[in-house]
Amino acid sequence: MSSVKVECVVKASALIGEGPVWEESDQTLLFVDIAGHKINRWSPTTNQMQSVETEDSVGFVVPRVSGGYVAGVGRSIVAVDWSTEMMTSLVEVDQDKPTNRLNDGKVDPAGRLLAGTMGKEERPAEVQKGQGSLFSVASDLTVTRHLRQVDISNGMDWSLDQKTFFYIDSLSLTVDAFDYDLNTGNIRYSDLYVTSASLGLDQSERREQPLAGHTFRVTGLGVKGRPSNSFSG
Numbered sequence: 001m002s003s004v005k006v007e008c009v010v011k012a013s014a015l016i017g018e019g020p021v022w023e024e025s026d027q028t029l030l031f032v033d034i035a036g037h038k039i040n041r042w043s044p045t046t047n048q049m050q051s052v053e054t055e056d057s058v059g060f061v062v063p064r065v066s067g068g069y070v071a072g073v074g075r076s077i078v079a080v081d082w083s084t085e086m087m088t089s090l091v092e093v094d095q096d097k098p099t100n101r102l103n104d105g106k107v108d109p110a111g112r113l114l115a116g117t118m119g120k121e122e123r124p125a126e127v128q129k130g131q132g133s134l135f136s137v138a139s140d141l142t143v144t145r146h147l148r149q150v151d152i153s154n155g156m157d158w159s160l161d162q163k164t165f166f167y168i169d170s171l172s173l174t175v176d177a178f179d180y181d182l183n184t185g186n187i188r189y190s191d192l193y194v195t196s197a198s199l200g201l202d203q204s205e206r207r208e209q210p211l212a213g214h215t216f217r218v219t220g221l222g223v224k225g226r227p228s229n230s231f232s233g
Contacts, residue, residue, distance in 0.1 A: 010042050019060040032058045052085045060105035072102030106156040112185045113137040116153020136185045146187045
């Protein structure tokens, strides 16, 4: 078994280094400095790092199929032209919460961007709780909100079979796993199913309770369930 080796390769002195993404096409490492308002690109081949400054805090950066990058700056998803250092706002989220900011984002295997927000950070590690959300942004820039009352959106990834979405709300100290529909981008997390009974009701009671024996779905509870376990035999 080979020994683990840790070495410092980029001496960036970042205030808050976050969101490392390997860009396969250019063999470069992308990452951001949230508080330093910088998007960084480092080449292990040349050991050179390039940076583009942003006007506000930057939570993440990801490559874009059409060229350039997409980043979360403030509450805006922006297109980044690296050669000109120009940034163009594509969509804005949390418009009713001007002190929120985007904190993390990742692209799903179908090319859909998932990006999460957080509330105002009064001081390091002290955040207005329950102010953030998790959004997805489709290729046509349609925005869908999937989760509310998030403290700090963070840490996103998918299982190898692409059927499970992993998500971290940092202050909850947990990793949540959701059923994920890659075709639609739907995250199944909040549907509660309730069964009922009609046994023992006479005809009069059945008329009074016409839905007895039916199965119901309850949504909007603001809580998440967990997947069931499978028999190992």
